[in-house]
Amino acid sequence: MCKNATDRNEDDGRSTDEKLTHTDDNGDVQMVNVGEKPDTARRAVAEGEIHLQQSTVEAIRDNDVKKGDVLATARIGAVQAVKHTWETIPMCHQIPITNVDTDFSVHADRAVLTVAVETTGKTGCEMEALEGVTTGLNVVWDMVKAAEKNADGNYPDTAIRNVRVVEKEKRSDSK
Amino acid sequence: MCKNATDRNEDDGRSTDEKLTHTDDNGDVQMVNVGEKPDTARRAVAEGEIHLQQSTVEAIRDNDVKKGDVLATARIGAVQAVKHTWETIPMCHQIPITNVDTDFSVHADRAVLTVAVETTGKTGCEMEALEGVTTGLNVVWDMVKAAEKNADGNYPDTAIRNVRVVEKEKRSDSK
Amino acid sequence: MCKNATDRNEDDGRSTDEKLTHTDDNGDVQMVNVGEKPDTARRAVAEGEIHLQQSTVEAIRDNDVKKGDVLATARIGAVQAVKHTWETIPMCHQIPITNVDTDFSVHADRAVLTVAVETTGKTGCEMEALEGVTTGLNVVWDMVKAAEKNADGNYPDTAIRNVRVVEKEKRSDSK
């Protein structure tokens, strides 16, 4: 992921405009140099939810009890999205992903996906966690399309909401 | 994208459980057979928003006036995500994308991204549009990370919200 | 997939050497021109098996009854491999995959994976089916590594065997 996500200090005292660290003095898009950054153990957790009809949630629940394929497929899609963030987000660096943990909590009217990512790289991994959440929720949407859409083929009740970073950690005691 | 997104009729009268058309009678995950479906002109539009600090929105606006690189990068990320949906969403088919249109409207506290996708394939393209929206918004997040995060490196004000399909069309007069 | 897999007639009367249709008169590797081929409905089925310890098979069976994640993950890996064959096999064309059907039969000492692929493209799809089978079996191997390997970390009982094409069909009545 991108260095500017990981070091607050050196951002202090810089104007908001200067803080668009992916844009150089000419306003040209750029990657950020992380060559001088040490390898550090980092962790980021993102979360988001997909709102569904209660009948769909029940179908997922039953299906989850039976085979769990809807959520299992979404978990796999989330893990793959985490690993592909370096090519999905144009200005991101590729970092070694050491762990991806996906958790679904299914409520009456929605499924909540939490994705925790850990790396030992030179930058943080919140973009990886966010990519895991949004892709995993899109996979759920894809798996329940027939159940969610109305006679016009539209999705009056389906929406992805409240995608955010809920935790970030940078362990100084990393090798 | 997946057939079950495109044909309501044959879903009618099927129980919600049967409507999980990516899961077969054994509950095993599966792709859906679209071999008998004709090529049809289809269009889907998805929309979503990223909530940001007002100072960040102003920086994007200025940057947009100057070079537009933040939003231009997000547009490119969105177009690439649309084209990669067949591999990002495990059970999706690859369909010929004939058009991708991305539009940002920047408000005081958020940027709203609308992605319209058109295809001449055998299935609908709402998953492509949704992938374009969520990825494009993630790219914006990546580009403004340094401006959005607080002294702890967290994002108290940043969130992706209200991602939904706003339009679907299936032109019968397609070749 | 590659044209030379799909048209026997024009191969007749050619020497075996000439039949290496991926190699031109100079022996240089080449793609095969399918521009003049009509779109045709085609189907290919490949099958293969992974030999495992009986205790591992039982663990998969239990796991399959409970959640099916080992085989569900292998199915998803197989479907993705089918869709990626055009880039995995250097001289293959990309064809529109209209259906992928994966089936596991679990025996006392092995799991047998059958992958059926259908296309409406200009070439056959047996390479897609073979890629689905070998990748799906590799995913099973990856998922049961800890159970299969001995104290030295080797796999005395694990092997992928008998991967072959069991069915090919070319429907002339295709649209």
Added chain:
Amino acid sequence: MCKNATDRNEDDGRSTDEKLTHTDDNGDVQMVNVGEKPDTARRAVAEGEIHLQQSTVEAIRDNDVKKGDVLATARIGAVQAVKHTWETIPMCHQIPITNVDTDFSVHADRAVLTVAVETTGKTGCEMEALEGVTTGLNVVWDMVKAAEKNADGNYPDTAIRNVRVVEKEKRSDSK
């Protein structure tokens, strides 16, 4: 590749069921945390064979003497497959591949492919070696399709057999 492939000790005393380390207590599929694992020099060798008609083997031999394109293309396909294992096998980590060595031995009725992979990463690399072998053999199949199939377009004599891990090494004296 996946941690559970590399550490036997901590598996000891665990039931076979617990040894499905890609499945957590809920039976949900998961990646394995390798964050605490040191970088270690590791090597894995896999081997497999493709059975062919003798006339096809002779054509490959002649072709090999002339240009070597069939086997050269298969070698390149194998190397690329090794490098792509982290995305082909859903639960695998990406590890730094430091060496890939491919060797073909051509017999009267088959070609045997041996792929040796070395890494300095946190996990073993047998899945990379296995992916190299199965993909390389599939590339051979693709290159000789026209020569192998019969008048019905089927492959009565073609089969991939005996794919296994023949060597694993973990050097403790790694930097």
Added chain:
Amino acid sequence: MCKNATDRNEDDGRSTDEKLTHTDDNGDVQMVNVGEKPDTARRAVAEGEIHLQQSTVEAIRDNDVKKGDVLATARIGAVQAVKHTWETIPMCHQIPITNVDTDFSVHADRAVLTVAVETTGKTGCEMEALEGVTTGLNVVWDMVKAAEKNADGNYPDTAIRNVRVVEKEKRSDSK
């Protein structure tokens, strides 16, 4: 590839500025809508050369006589690059590639690569041909690096030159 490459007529009478058809009225980058374009048989040929030391050219020639691996590898890299153009060039559409033909002519001080691409899609394929040429020449460079660089590790004699489109064809008699 992109529609604006393929239809001159509708460009007539438009100012050069309007001809930047990847930029809309707001100057925002965009894909071009090809939904109304018929499928047409198209062909494009691109050519380029890599200048090398004569001793390197001789090594390639000998190697070519022996095994042809340097040029065979470059051919495979070129074919793969043609197939990946839709993701390498951000605003390109994916089109069905029906044929790729690669030809090397080796001269005393350089190797010339010609790549011909054919498609039955809605747009031209010169970007595919250009991607094939530049990537194929980069592969040659990679394969002869040790022979080309001087004691400082630099490349005083190596250069890729004269990359251009040498032929374009659009057959009206396409199905």
Added chain:
Amino acid sequence: MCKNATDRNEDDGRSTDEKLTHTDDNGDVQMVNVGEKPDTARRAVAEGEIHLQQSTVEAIRDNDVKKGDVLATARIGAVQAVKHTWETIPMCHQIPITNVDTDFSVHADRAVLTVAVETTGKTGCEMEALEGVTTGLNVVWDMVKAAEKNADGNYPDTAIRNVRVVEKEKRSDSK
């Protein structure tokens, strides 16, 4: 990138033929073992130019002043190409890219693209820089196609020229 690009010494005294280090004693294509190489800070800069009509250059300039989307898109394409070099160039290793810097200088009749790449890996990164330059120039070509081609759809004035490595550095004082 490939080891043989990074160590001159061990090449000394070897015949040109032996210097084709991607080809083993049998002339078979191979990757190069970098397992014993230390991680080192390395930098490579490549440069190349695309020749255009003056009217097109003016359109890019205006467009650059207004939104910069043509060159911004080319920059993004170049950065992505740098990150994908390990899969584009068959025998390359994947190395950690720590920085990519792209610079365009626009002249009356051409645009010159300079791409600087930095890594902390075991091999040099000139192939990454070359891939960034050739792809970035191809993106420019794609973006100005409508403006450059003549009534026959050909490109009499468009050409990519003078692609070369202009700088290489290997810092011994790397961590």
